[in-house]
Amino acid sequence: MMLDELKNYLDITWTDQATDDKLTGILDRAEAILRSYAGKALDYSLNPEEKQLLFDLCRYIRSNALEEFKTNFSAELIMLRAKYQTEEIEDETQI
Numbered sequence: 113m114m115l116d117e118l119k120n121y122l123d124i125t126w127t128d129q130a131t132d133d134k135l136t137g138i139l140d141r142a143e144a145i146l147r148s149y150a151g152k153a154l155d156y157s158l159n160p161e162e163k164q165l166l167f168d169l170c171r172y173i174r175s176n177a178l179e180e181f182k183t184n185f186s187a188e189l190i191m192l193r194a195k196y197q198t199e200e201i202e203d204e205t206q207i
Contacts (some may be wrong), residue, residue: 114156115140121167122174132167142169149189150196165192 156185
C-alpha cells in the first residue's frame, strides 16, 4: 500500500516491475534514514506529517539529491528528532 501511495505522490502512473523494485528500495532506504533521525521506527499511518517527510525524502533520493534534502528539510529533521527524544525522556522519568 505504501508503494502505491508513493507512486501516486511521484505521479508514476505506469506499472513496471523494475520501477516498483527501485521505488521499494528507495522507500526502504528513506525509512531507514528517518528512523536514524527519530531514533526509533516510525508508524507513518499515525502521523501524516512524517509520511509527507518520508515521501519528500523518497522524491529527493529518486532525483539523486539526498544532500539537498538534508539542507532543505533540516528544520523538519531536527523537529523529528526532538519529538522522539522528548518522548524517550518522558518515558524514562515515568519509570
